[in-house]
Amino acid sequence: MRANRVLLPLMLVMLGLAGCRPDAGDNPLAGYQAPDPLVLRTPEAPMPLPDVPLAGVDGELRSADLFHDRWTLLYVGYSFCPDICPTELGQLSRILPVLRQRLPNIPWQVVFLSVDPERDTPAHLEKYTAFFSEEFIPVTGSRKSIDAITAAVKAGYRIEPHEAGQTTYSVDHDTGFRLIDPDGRMLALLPGPHDPPAIVSALENFMSEVTK
Amino acid sequence: MNKTTTAVRGPINFLLLAATLLAGSVAHAAELEVIDPWVALSPPGAHATAAFMELRNAGEQPVDLVAASVDGFQVVELHRSIEENGMHRMVQQERITVPAGGSVELAPGGYHVMLIGAESELEEGEVLTLELTLGDGSRVSVEAPVKRREQAMGGHGHSHDNGGGHEH
Ligand SMILES: [Cu+2]
Numbered sequence: 273m274r275a276n277r278v279l280l281p282l283m284l285v286m287l288g289l290a291g292c293r294p295d296a297g298d299n300p301l302a303g304y305q306a307p308d309p310l311v312l313r314t315p316e317a318p319m320p321l322p323d324v325p326l327a328g329v330d331g332e333l334r335s336a337d338l339f340h341d342r343w344t345l346l347y348v349g350y351s352f353c354p355d356i357c358p359t360e361l362g363q364l365s366r367i368l369p370v371l372r373q374r375l376p377n378i379p380w381q382v383v384f385l386s387v388d389p390e391r392d393t394p395a396h397l398e399k400y401t402a403f404f405s406e407e408f409i410p411v412t413g414s415r416k417s418i419d420a421i422t423a424a425v426k427a428g429y430r431i432e433p434h435e436a437g438q439t440t441y442s443v444d445h446d447t448g449f450r451l452i453d454p455d456g457r458m459l460a461l462l463p464g465p466h467d468p469p470a471i472v473s474a475l476e477n478f479m480s481e482v483t484k
Numbered sequence: 485m486n487k488t489t490t491a492v493r494g495p496i497n498f499l500l501l502a503a504t505l506l507a508g509s510v511a512h513a514a515e516l517e518v519i520d521p522w523v524a525l526s527p528p529g530a531h532a533t534a535a536f537m538e539l540r541n542a543g544e545q546p547v548d549l550v551a552a553s554v555d556g557f558q559v560v561e562l563h564r565s566i567e568e569n570g571m572h573r574m575v576q577q578e579r580i581t582v583p584a585g586g587s588v589e590l591a592p593g594g595y596h597v598m599l600i601g602a603e604s605e606l607e608e609g610e611v612l613t614l615e616l617t618l619g620d621g622s623r624v625s626v627e628a629p630v631k632r633r634e635q636a637m638g639g640h641g642h643s644h645d646n647g648g649g650h651e652h
Contacts (some may be wrong), residue, residue, distance in 0.1 A: 354532035355565045359592045362633050378498045403527030428571055444573035463570055
């Protein structure tokens with residue numbers, strides 16, 4: 273693994289608001305406009321995630337299986353993160369049960385993708401995420417797999433250059449929650465800061481309008 | 485903000501005190517009030533956590549927080565979390581300046597004292613002693629209980645509006 277890596281963020285600016293496109297076709301997002309784009313933003317079209325191998329608590333898994341048949345809130349971070357990741361995972365631990373209660377027919381899951389496999393082993397991630405919720409699904413993977421996923425959902429990150437063996441480097445990362453549909457396509461970005469009640473109502477709204 | 489914990493220590497020997505009084509100024513430690521200090525309970529095996537508090541400066545000069553130390557951690561640094569274009573990063577701070585007559589909040593999503601490499605796992609309710617070093621060399625010692633974030637934050641989101649540099 274290379275010790276030093278810079279992946280320039282593909283900025284979220286690219287996730288422009290959905291335009292009003294009347295020709296819907298297979299595009300569930302056509303014509304959808306979030307009432308509050310500061311809470312939920314939809315891209316022009318669904319953004320498919322690639323099928324790559326990932327490392328989970330029970331060993332290797334395919335991203336196509338992980339993001340299949342469920343609605344996912346995906347958060348990208350790293351466990352060394354002392355401030356933002358614990359705060360965001362704490363928010364997600366409050367959001368998940370409320371979503372399940374309000375939208376009981378939708379199978380929700382929260383996936384935490386660590387972009388720092390050098391320090392975040394699956395076993396470590398399991399302990400880490402269980403602190404917030406036993407139901408969170410932590411995954412990481414090879415740099416190649418991580419980059420394939422983060423590029424597909426336009427989540428930027430940058431690992432601070434460091435010497436091999438140094439354990440205190442930090443990682444800049446994207447703080448958005450990403451909404452992935454049961455076909456493994458990203459349909460919306462929920463940018464931070466995350467206010468759980470606002471997020472729940474934005475998702476309720478979105479699910480009732482876009483996923484009939 | 486309910487509890488106030490302020491403990492002033494530091495180089496207050498009589499001569500120095502007399503000298504500073506004569507010079508018409510007071511050691512910065514005497515002007516600084518530390519409100520509601522707390523340390524975030526970290527998940528098991530976490531490598532790092534953070535201490536938060538509000539700093540109020542009753543004096544007529546700005547006061548700089550320039551360093552902090554806590555027993556039981558390998559590294560303690562002053563940091564600021566910033567968010568730009570949806571990207572979060574942490575920037576180490578040489579100083580955190582509390583304006584004269586004003587205050588600065590160290591809160592999740594903004595300024596924090598970053599605690600790296602705990603020698604033993606923190607426990608909820610445990611109290612850590614933080615030694616804060618100010619720009620004039622004086623020191624303030626505060627007792628910071630370990631709390632769960634959601635408890636300390638009262639269920640609110642992280643405060644991007646103070647020191648977070650957040651923008652949309
Ligand atoms: Cu930090």
